[in-house]
Amino acid sequence: MLRPGGRIAFYTIHASPGLPEREYQRVLRVRSPGLGTFRRDHIDLLASAGFALVLETDVTAEFLRIAKGWLEGRERYSDQLRAVEGEAEFAAGQAERQRSVEAIAEGLLRRSLFVAEKGR
């Protein structure tokens, strides 16, 4: 779909490298896109599709700030959100967000920006 010389840029959430199996399974239980992948998977996938990597940046610190922001923000507005979502959905969502924040803070999950260019 991309013309030669065109660029792809994406943020992605991935597991930290070298996790013990037990920790990797924990990562898989946190609902979030891309969880089973590693940084290396994205680099290999880009190369196999004919892309040259232009840039790779770890943005995990900002990821943690935003994840905490949603968790704490939803708690702050919990009365309004419970009224809209219902108690069960609100509680499930918060539990999921709590697991994500813990996984990021403990170094199990990372988020990176990748930029790559399609070969000419």
Place this chain on the structure above:
Amino acid sequence: MAADSGKAKGTSFDRFAEAYGKGQSEAELLMEREIIGANVGCRGYTTLAQAAELGEHLRLRPGARLLDIGAGRGWPGLYLARKTGCEVVLTDPAAPGLRVSLRNADEWGHRSSAAVASAASLPFRRGAFDAVVHTDVL
């Protein structure tokens, strides 16, 4: 909608689809402004500053064609189109969010289109786009 080339199924997908098709409550709008930096239909982790960075790396300009994969309500594709003047095509396996995004695009006077499609099977010809963006899709 330009095409429908496959729909994912399952609890998580249904949940996302339903959430993206709903309007945002006042509390959600307040949180989004505080956390993301603007009201752009974002429920995830890509801030306004990070979206701007994507636009710079993609070297977008008026007339360029951008494909946003897994666009949800149109974030960040619509923002990038608005900021750079490029033309954006939004894709997502869930139609409800795309309907919201097209309504927003109309209100903002954007040239944009959308296709209900899975990232695994996108209905576009080779070389159709100058740039591709996605955020936390893969």
